[in-house]
Amino acid sequence: MSDTTMDDKRGSLTNLFTVSALQKVVAFVVLIALIGFFSVANENFARWSNVINILQATAVNGVLGVGCTFVIVSAGIDLSVGTLMTFTAVITGVVLTFWGMPMWAGIFAALATGTFCGSVSGFIIAKLKIPPFIATLGMMQCLRGLSLVISGVKPIYFNDTENYSLISPDSSITLIFPNIEIPNGVFVMFGVAVLAAIILSKSILGRYVFALGSNEEAARLSGVNVDFWKIVTYALGGFICGIAGLLISSRLNSAQPALGQGYELDAIAAVVIGGTSLSGGRGTVLGTIIGAFIMSVLNNGLRIMSVEEQWQVVITGIIIIVAVYVDNMLRKKS
Amino acid sequence: MKKTILVSALAFGATIAASAPSFADEAYFPIISKGFSHQFWQAVKLGAEDAAKANSVKITFEGPATEAMIDKQIDMLNAAIAKKPQGLGFAALDSKAEVPLLKKAADQKIPIVAFDSGVDSDIPLTTCTTDNLAAAGAAADKMAAAIGNEGEIGAVIHDQTSATGIGRRDGFVNRIKEKYPNIKIVDLQYANDALKAAEDVKAMLQAHPKIKGIFGSNEGAAIGLAIALKETKAKVVGIGYDSGKKQKDAINDGTLLGSITQNPVGIGKCVVESLAKAVKGEKLPKVIDTGYYWYDKSNMSDAKVAAVLYD
Numbered sequence: 332m333s334d335t336t337m338d339d340k341r342g343s344l345t346n347l348f349t350v351s352a353l354q355k356v357v358a359f360v361v362l363i364a365l366i367g368f369f370s371v372a373n374e375n376f377a378r379w380s381n382v383i384n385i386l387q388a389t390a391v392n393g394v395l396g397v398g399c400t401f402v403i404v405s406a407g408i409d410l411s412v413g414t415l416m417t418f419t420a421v422i423t424g425v426v427l428t429f430w431g432m433p434m435w436a437g438i439f440a441a442l443a444t445g446t447f448c449g450s451v452s453g454f455i456i457a458k459l460k461i462p463p464f465i466a467t468l469g470m471m472q473c474l475r476g477l478s479l480v481i482s483g484v485k486p487i488y489f490n491d492t493e494n495y496s497l498i499s500p501d502s503s504i505t506l507i508f509p510n511i512e513i514p515n516g517v518f519v520m521f522g523v524a525v526l527a528a529i530i531l532s533k534s535i536l537g538r539y540v541f542a543l544g545s546n547e548e549a550a551r552l553s554g555v556n557v558d559f560w561k562i563v564t565y566a567l568g569g570f571i572c573g574i575a576g577l578l579i580s581s582r583l584n585s586a587q588p589a590l591g592q593g594y595e596l597d598a599i600a601a602v603v604i605g606g607t608s609l610s611g612g613r614g615t616v617l618g619t620i621i622g623a624f625i626m627s628v629l630n631n632g633l634r635i636m637s638v639e640e641q642w643q644v645v646i647t648g649i650i651i652i653v654a655v656y657v658d659n660m661l662r663k664k665s
Numbered sequence: 666m667k668k669t670i671l672v673s674a675l676a677f678g679a680t681i682a683a684s685a686p687s688f689a690d691e692a693y694f695p696i697i698s699k700g701f702s703h704q705f706w707q708a709v710k711l712g713a714e715d716a717a718k719a720n721s722v723k724i725t726f727e728g729p730a731t732e733a734m735i736d737k738q739i740d741m742l743n744a745a746i747a748k749k750p751q752g753l754g755f756a757a758l759d760s761k762a763e764v765p766l767l768k769k770a771a772d773q774k775i776p777i778v779a780f781d782s783g784v785d786s787d788i789p790l791t792t793c794t795t796d797n798l799a800a801a802g803a804a805a806d807k808m809a810a811a812i813g814n815e816g817e818i819g820a821v822i823h824d825q826t827s828a829t830g831i832g833r834r835d836g837f838v839n840r841i842k843e844k845y846p847n848i849k850i851v852d853l854q855y856a857n858d859a860l861k862a863a864e865d866v867k868a869m870l871q872a873h874p875k876i877k878g879i880f881g882s883n884e885g886a887a888i889g890l891a892i893a894l895k896e897t898k899a900k901v902v903g904i905g906y907d908s909g910k911k912q913k914d915a916i917n918d919g920t921l922l923g924s925i926t927q928n929p930v931g932i933g934k935c936v937v938e939s940l941a942k943a944v945k946g947e948k949l950p951k952v953i954d955t956g957y958y959w960y961d962k963s964n965m966s967d968a969k970v971a972a973v974l975y976d
Contacts, residue, residue: 381747388740484855485825488761500765579736585762587826589733634744637695637725644730 357657358605358621365625369632376635383513385624385631390499390516391416391579393623395594396601397527398571400619403602404531405543405564406611407463410595411452411470412572417591418474419444419576424487424586427495434492442573448474449569453562471595478588486585498581516578520620523574528616530567540564544611600647601626604654608662625650692722694940695745696754696933697738699781699827700728702858703884704909705929708975709781712933713754720941728756732824732857735759739766746770752940755789756781759826764788776943780936782827783952791949793935795927797829800957801836801882804904804925806844807959808878811902811922815847816877819869821890823857823883830855833882833906851876859911862889863896870899878902884909887924891915908960910976916962923961928973931955 370377395412402409419441427437448470455466489495497503499516531537539560542550551557580586605622607614626647633643696713698706710726717724725745729737735758745753746769753775757763764786770777771788779789808818820837824830834853841848852869856862862885870876870893879894879901881887887905891912894903905912905924915921932955939949960970 375748378747381744384740384743384747387743391736486759486762496765582739583735583759583762584765585759587733587735587759587762589824590735592733593731630740631744634727634741635748637748640727640730640741 357661358618358625358654362621362625362628365628365632369628369635372632373635376632381631381635385627386517387500387514387582388631389623389627390514390520391575391582392594392597392601392626393520393620394523394571394575394578395598396605396619396623397524397616398568398575399595399598399602400527400605400607400614400616401531401540401564401571402463402568403544403599403607403609404611404614405540405561406545406547407456407543407561407564408467408599408609409449409452409565409568410464410467411448411474412568412575412598413591413594413596414471414474414478415445415448415569415572415591416575416579416594417586417588418448418478419573420580420586421478421482421487421588423576423580424489425481427489427492428487431491434494437492437495438498438577441577442570445569445571445573445576446566447569449572450562450566452569453565456565457558457561471592475592478591482586482588484588486587488585489580490584495581496584499578500582514582516582519574519578523571524616524620527571531614531616536560536563536567541612544613546612597626600651603651603658606654606658608658609655622654692751692941692944693748694722694724694752694754694937695748695750696724696726696936697741697745698726698728698754698756699732699738699758700730700734702732703907704975705884705907705927708929709933709936711975712930712935713937714933715930716934716937716941720937722751722937722941724754724937729758732758732827735762739763742766742770746773746775749773750775751944752776752778754778754780754936754940755784757784757827758782760784760828760831761826776940778936778939778943778949780932782829784828790943791939791951791953793932793939793953793955794828795932795957796954797832798836798839800925800927801833801880801906802840803957803959804880804906805837805840807923808880808902808904809841809845809848811904812848812877814845817849817851817873817875818878818880819852819854819866819873819876820850820880821854821856821862821865821869821882821886823855823886825855830882837880837882856889857883857885859885859888859892862886863892864889866890866893867897870897870901876901878904881905883907884912887912887921888915891920894920908974908976913965913974913976916960916965919962923959926958926960926970926973928955928957929975930973 422444423437423441426432426440452467452470455461456463500514502512502514504511504513601623602619604625605618630643713724738758753770760782764784767788777789779792783792822834851873854865856865879890881890884907888911890903903921905921908926935953935955958970964970
């Protein structure tokens with residue numbers, strides 16, 4: 332009985348990668364089409380300095396999206412990623428500015444806070460059996476409030492921490508290639524994406540994430556410790572939120588406690604546009620990165636063309652709906 | 666199906682391309698404001714657009730969806746710089762955090778005019794702003810007079826990060842401390858949107874039953890104050906800031922005693938005129954004080970005052 336179930340799972344996993352590959356291509360084609368359109372529509376778009384703008388604008392959302400990919404592929408959702416990002420930044424601010432500790436302590440604090448809060452979400456979902464939407468909605472509000480409480484409702488500046496800007500806005504690559512001023516945060520995003528892609532596709536955690544997403548009951552009956560792996564999934568998502576918190580606080584040289592709410596929607600949009608299904612069981616990190624770039628290329632291109640801000644949001648909304656529609660169509664085909 | 670999608674996408678793209686404004690030979694100034702969370706900014710936009718027409722320059726006026734999205738404001742600033750404008754207008758959401766990014770524009774020799782909230786830096790050629798310290802001090806004077814120079818009061822300030830938030834808070838608090846030793850500020854909360862401000866005021870009224878007056882430091886805070894006072898029917902002196910239809914109505918029906926208004930249309934005009942002057946190489950003063958007025962039921966319809974009020 333268990334043999335056939337494992338074979339079915341393996342077979343369906345191969346199929347999943349093919350459909351995912353097709354969706355990746357669709358998203359990639361859309362991205363190229365957008366870049367082509369904006370390059371033609373306005374000469375300022377394709378300049379190198381603007382490319383850097385786009386890369387930098389994508390970094391935080393790209394990282395948040397990667398974290399969400401794990402959770403969404405496991406058929407869960409994490410609405411707290413935006414405020415968790417802010418919360419980790421605030422804790423880093425406490426460690427570095429209030430307590431005056433060295434930079435590595437702050438970085439550790441951000442990652443540890445993210446992982447811990449992610450685990451708490453996972454625990455609430457796995458052990459207390461609260462649906463992910465509700466659990467992470469509650470977490471989102473808690474973290475939002477705690478960020479304001481701990482920071483005293485005002486930003487914590489990192490002026491006392493030398494080199495904090497190394498995490499994001501600084502461009503260390505200029506030491507080797509003086510003309511390529513790509514901020515470090517962009518490399519952090521790509522690094523996170525590569526590692527996450529490897530974890531998702533090659534590691535045991537990745538296998539279990541897909542298993543949870545495609546058929547949780549089958550996984551449970553096959554002897555998989557579903558509760559444990561759920562908690563690990565959300566903890567990993569939280570860890571990645573900690574990275575995002577470091578990126579955004581480094582870019583702003585401050586922890587801004589009021590920021591963050593609403594950012595989870597951009598992250599989920601990136602995941603969905605990239606071809607990952609909200610019902611779980613399929614998805615790729617590459618798709619999420621492409622989705623994040625589609626959104627930032629769209630925003631930047633429309634800004635360069637001086638289309639009003641309000642329309643940018645409308646167009647992004649339309650793209651999300653179209654992306655899910657195409658996603659469903661491709662699913663039916665397979 | 667695929668053909669339909671392709672054709673509609675092309676049509677869509679063509680529409681966007683056609684609707685995007687084109688800037689030929691006129692000077693172009695992108696103006697990055699704090700967004701449109703308050704009608705105040707619509708008035709600034711109006712002033713800026715009028716001045717743009719009068720000076721034959723082209724502007725775009727934009728801002729992020731909420732006043733907390735500082736990184737999105739920076740993305741807008743970067744995109745604006747990428748358009749190689751002749752000048753740039755900027756109202757900082759965080760006067761400290763955004764200074765390094767202004768350096769980028771300065772490096773490209775783009776003249777910058779700050780407005781509303783300035784930045785802690787010498788980079789802007791001038792800052793078109795209200796003297797918020799003096800204006801909030803005037804509000805404090807009116808509050809003191811209304812409560813008989815003694816008693817408990819509270820304040821709802823719109824933020825702690827921008828120059829306007831800090832300026833109005835300090836202006837109000839310091840004036841009370843210096844001139845009115847018998848008045849005590851028993852509660853001070855931060856809220857930028859009307860609903861949150863309303864809840865904060867209601868909590869304030871509950872916690873301090875002897876409170877005699879409350880100050881709201883911007884349009885959102887003042888509207889929240891008015892809502893709370895109306896709903897609780899508390900006999901408390903309310904003083905606001907800026908205008909907007911709801912605030913004007915509250916003053917007319919007696920819920921609020923009066924407010925300090927800035928000159929938002931004047932601020933918008935000042936930004937564009939200063940940029941136009943900067944492009945021609947004229948020197949600008951470090952700060953241009955666009956002025957403020959106290960208004961209440963008695964002078965709201967005076968021509969001078971009515972001109973700076975907005976709906």
